[in-house]
Amino acid sequence: TVVEKQLKKEGKSRHDVGRPEFLKLVWKWKEQYGSTIVGQLKRLGVSCDWEREAFTMDAPRSRAVREVFVRLFEKGDIYRGKRLINWCPQCLTALSDLEVEHEEAKGALYYLDYGNGVTIATTRPETIFADVAVAVNPTDERFKHLIGQKCKIPLANREIPIIGDEAVLTDFGTGALKITPAHDPTDFEIGQRHNLEQLVGLTETGKLNELAGEFNGMDRFKARTAVTEKLEAEGLLVKKEEHINKVGHCYRCHTVIEPYLSDQWFMNMKRLAEPAIAAVKNGDVRFVPDRYSKTYLAWMENIRDWCISRQIWWGHRIPIWTCESCSHRQGYVEDPTGGCPKCGDARYEQDPDVLDTWFSSGLWPFSVFGWPEQTPDLKYFYPTSTLVTGRDIINLWVARMIMLGYEFLGEKPYTDVHIHATIMTRDGQRMSKSKGTGIDPLELIEEYGADGTRFGLMSQATQSQDVRHTEERYEQGRNFCTKIWNAVKLSLSLAKDTQPTDKPEPTSLADRWLLTRVSQLTRKVRGAIEGYNFDQAAGALYEFFWTELCDWYLELIKPVFYQRQDAEEQKRVAQCLLYALDHYLRLSHPIMPFVTEEIWHHLPGERAPLILSPMPEPGWEDAQAVSEMDTLQAVVRAARNLRAELGLLPKQKAEILLVAPASSKELLEKNRPMLEALAMAEPLTIGEDRPGKALSQGVGELEVFLPFPADFDLSREVKRLEAELAEARKFAEGTERKLSNQAFVDKAKPEVVAKERERLAEYQERARGAEERLKLFTNQ
Numbered sequence: 001t002v003v004e005k006q007l008k009k010e011g012k013s014r015h016d017v018g019r020p021e022f023l024k025l026v027w028k029w030k031e032q033y034g035s036t037i038v039g040q041l042k043r044l045g046v047s048c049d050w051e052r053e054a055f056t057m058d059a060p061r062s063r064a065v066r067e068v069f070v071r072l073f074e075k076g077d078i079y080r081g082k083r084l085i086n087w088c089p090q091c092l093t094a095l096s097d098l099e100v101e102h103e104e105a106k107g108a109l110y111y112l113d114y115g116n117g118v119t120i121a122t123t124r125p126e127t128i129f130a131d132v133a134v135a136v137n138p139t140d141e142r143f144k145h146l147i148g149q150k151c152k153i154p155l156a157n158r159e160i161p162i163i164g165d166e167a168v169l170t171d172f173g174t175g176a177l178k179i180t181p182a183h184d185p186t187d188f189e190i191g192q193r194h195n196l197e198q199l200v201g202l203t204e205t206g207k208l209n210e211l212a213g214e215f216n217g218m219d220r221f222k223a224r225t226a227v228t229e230k231l232e233a234e235g236l237l238v239k240k241e242e243h244i245n246k247v248g249h250c251y252r253c254h255t256v257i258e259p260y261l262s263d264q265w266f267m268n269m270k271r272l273a274e275p276a277i278a279a280v281k282n283g284d285v286r287f288v289p290d291r292y293s294k295t296y297l298a299w300m301e302n303i304r305d306w307c308i309s310r311q312i313w314w315g316h317r318i319p320i321w322t323c324e325s326c327s328h329r330q331g332y333v334e335d336p337t338g339g340c341p342k343c344g345d346a347r348y349e350q351d352p353d354v355l356d357t358w359f360s361s362g363l364w365p366f367s368v369f370g371w372p373e374q375t376p377d378l379k380y381f382y383p384t385s386t387l388v389t390g391r392d393i394i395n396l397w398v399a400r401m402i403m404l405g406y407e408f409l410g411e412k413p414y415t416d417v418h419i420h421a422t423i424m425t426r427d428g429q430r431m432s433k434s435k436g437t438g439i440d441p442l443e444l445i446e447e448y449g450a451d452g453t454r455f456g457l458m459s460q461a462t463q464s465q466d467v468r469h470t471e472e473r474y475e476q477g478r479n480f481c482t483k484i485w486n487a488v489k490l491s492l493s494l495a496k497d498t499q500p501t502d503k504p505e506p507t508s509l510a511d512r513w514l515l516t517r518v519s520q521l522t523r524k525v526r527g528a529i530e531g532y533n534f535d536q537a538a539g540a541l542y543e544f545f546w547t548e549l550c551d552w553y554l555e556l557i558k559p560v561f562y563q564r565q566d567a568e569e570q571k572r573v574a575q576c577l578l579y580a581l582d583h584y585l586r587l588s589h590p591i592m593p594f595v596t597e598e599i600w601h602h603l604p605g606e607r608a609p610l611i612l613s614p615m616p617e618p619g620w621e622d623a624q625a626v627s628e629m630d631t632l633q634a635v636v637r638a639a640r641n642l643r644a645e646l647g648l649l650p651k652q653k654a655e656i657l658l659v660a661p662a663s664s665k666e667l668l669e670k671n672r673p674m675l676e677a678l679a680m681a682e683p684l685t686i687g688e689d690r691p692g693k694a695l696s697q698g699v700g701e702l703e704v705f706l707p708f709p710a711d712f713d714l715s716r717e718v719k720r721l722e723a724e725l726a727e728a729r730k731f732a733e734g735t736e737r738k739l740s741n742q743a744f745v746d747k748a749k750p751e752v753v754a755k756e757r758e759r760l761a762e763y764q765e766r767a768r769g770a771e772e773r774l775k776l777f778t779n780q
Helices: 002-009 019-033 035-044 059-075 125-130 185-194 210-215 220-233 270-281 291-300 357-361 376-381 391-409 441-458 472-494 509-530 534-562 567-588 593-600 623-646 662-670 672-678 714-740 742-747 750-778
Strands: 078-088 093-095 100-113 119-122 133-136 150-153 158-164 176-179 237-250 258-267 286-288 320-323 329-331 348-350 386-389 416-419 654-659 681-687 694-699 702-707
Touching (some): 035 441, 059 078, 059 329, 059 357, 059 391, 100 220, 119 125, 125 210, 125 220, 176 185, 220 237, 270 291, 286 291, 357 391, 386 391, 441 593, 472 567, 534 672, 623 654, 623 662, 623 694, 714 750
Parallel strands (some): 133 158, 386 416
Antiparallel strands (some): 078 093, 078 258, 100 237, 133 176, 150 158, 320 348
C-alpha cells in the first residue's frame, strides 16, 4: 500500500512499472523500514531470540505456504469458484469478510414503482439495471397472490418475475425486495435457491456498465443521484426517506467496498473449524479473559468459506499452474518443470493472484520452526504455551492458527490466548497512524526510559476495559525506577560488607514482618502474572516497594545502623534487607528488566544474569508479625492524620496519647521507640484516661488522641475552615453549571471538558475535606 501511494504521487500505478519491478520496489521498502518494529521491540526490552528472526515471505515460510495450499487443494478444501465477494474498486482486489470495516453512515431509502402494484424499497437505486426478480414473503397477505406474475424494472423496460422466499422481511421497507444476485449477499443466496440469472451491473472500478444504458460509465455514487433524478422525473420515485446504514469499507484504503460477483479462490472452512471449536469448548485452548471465547465461537460456529485470493502483487503467489493447451489446473510446491499431467504440454501459466496475508500468518506457529520438515525446533517448541494479541484479530488470525494447527500437526498451537486491553487516545478513540494519533514507543522511551514506559503500560493492562492513553502513568513509572535505584543505593550502603543468605534469621518484629510481606508479595505477583493480570502485578510491586519497604522498613531499621552499634544485629537486619531486595528484583524483572538487571549485579555475592534467574518461591510466613505491624501502622497513620488536621509541620513534635485495652498495651510499650519516631510524638502517653480538648481517631479497640496545643485558637481555625468550605463550594457550583451546559460539552475540545471535570472533582474534594475538619473542631 505504501509503495503504491508513492507511485501514485509520481503519476504511476503498479501496472505502469510491471510486476517484477514493483516487487523489487516493495522489497527495497521492506529492507529499509521493516526493521523499525524490531528496533522498537528491542528498545522496549522484549526478550526474544533475535537470531531466530523469520519473515512470512522468506524461503522456508514460502515453502510451508505452498505445501499447505497444495495439500488442501488436493483434498478439495481449496477450490476456484464464481461467488459474491467483497471487492475494493480502488485496490482492485477481493477482501475477506473480516477485512471489511463497517461504519454507520447516513443514507436514504428509495421507494420505487415496479408496476403491477409492487413498490420496492432500496438503498441502491443505481443497481436496478442488474435486477433479475422481485421477492416477497409467501406468508405476506399483501403480495402472495402476485407470486408467479411479473413486474417491470423502472427505466430498464425489462420484465422480471415475482417470486416467493421466506428470507424476505415483511416489516422492512415495503415487504417487496428487488433481487440483484451479483451485488448483494442476501440476493445472491435467494438467487441460488431459485436458480436466477446473475447479472453484473458494475465494472471492477465501480462504474455502471452497458446494462445501465445512458448511465453507462458513470461512477456508482454519481449514478445514484442521476438515476434517482430520472426516476423522479418519470414519476417512478414514490418517496425517499432518511436511513442509517452500516457501510463496509476497505481496511487498506477505506474505499466503500462493493459486493461483487467474481471468480476467486476459496477455502472450505466447515471441516477445519470442527476440531478448533471443540478445543475451546473442552478447555484445551483457553481465552483470557474468558468472554472472548464467545467472540471466537460465535464466528467459528457460523463460519463461511474463506475467499483467499487477492488481486495484488505483493504476497505469496498462488501455487496453481494452468495448462495453456487443455486448461488443466495443477498445484505445485516447486515450480513445474515437466509437462502437463493431463495432456503433456509444457506450456504453463501461474495464477496471477496472491494469497490473503492471513493465510501465511495462520501457519506461523509451526512454519516458524521449519515445517514441513520435522525439525528439532518443531518437536521441542510446538505446541507453544501462550499467544498474546488484540481482540480485533481473534477471527482473522487466532482462529486460523488453531484450525491449521490441528489440520497439519494434529494439535493445538498454544494453550492460552491472552487478549490484552487496547490503548486508546486520551478522548477514547482508537489510535490511528492515518489520523496521526498513534504513539511511537521510542518517543516514550526517550522521555521516560524503557522501564518507565513498560511499567506505565503494565500498570494499565487490565482485563476489564480498554485504556485511555495518559502520560502520567509513564511519568509514574520513570519516578518509580528512580525511587528503586535510590532506595537500593541507600540499602547497599547500610548492608555494606554483608554477605547475603537464602536463610536470614529475623529477630525483630520489623524483620519478621518484612520477610512475611516478601513471601506474600511473591505469591501475589506470581499469581497475577500467571493469570495475565499484569496491572495487579505492577500495582503490588509498586505498593510493596514504595510503601512497605521504603516508607516503613527502611525507616524502622535506620536506628539499627545510625544509632546503635550492635554488629550482630546489623548483620541480621542487613541479610533480611538483601534477601528482600533479591526477591524483589526477581519479581519485578519481567516488568522492569533494565534497571533490575543493572541493580542485580550491584548486590553482593556471585550472580548469574537476572534474566536467567528463577522466580522466587513464597517462603517465610508469620501471621502474628503482620497483625502486630498492622496495628502499629494504623496507630502511626492515625497520629499523622490528626497532625495534618491540626496543620502541624512534618518535623514538629506533638503530644500523642494512646488509650488502649490491656491486651494491646504490651505491643505498644514494646514498640514505643518506633511509635515516637514515626508519629513525631513527644511525649507519647499510653494509658486509659481520655484528654479534654483534643482531636481523636479510632484504631480498632484503640483510640489515638492529639491534645490541642496551649496556643491553639479553635475559633479562628473554625472561621478559616468555613471560609475554605464556602470558596470550594462556590467554585464547584460554577464548574458544575458549565458542565451541565450541553452546548459547552458538545463544542469544547475533549481535553478542555476533561480538564473541567478534573477541576470539579478537585473542588468537591476540597469542600468535603473542609467539611470533615469542621465536624472535628465544632464537636470540641
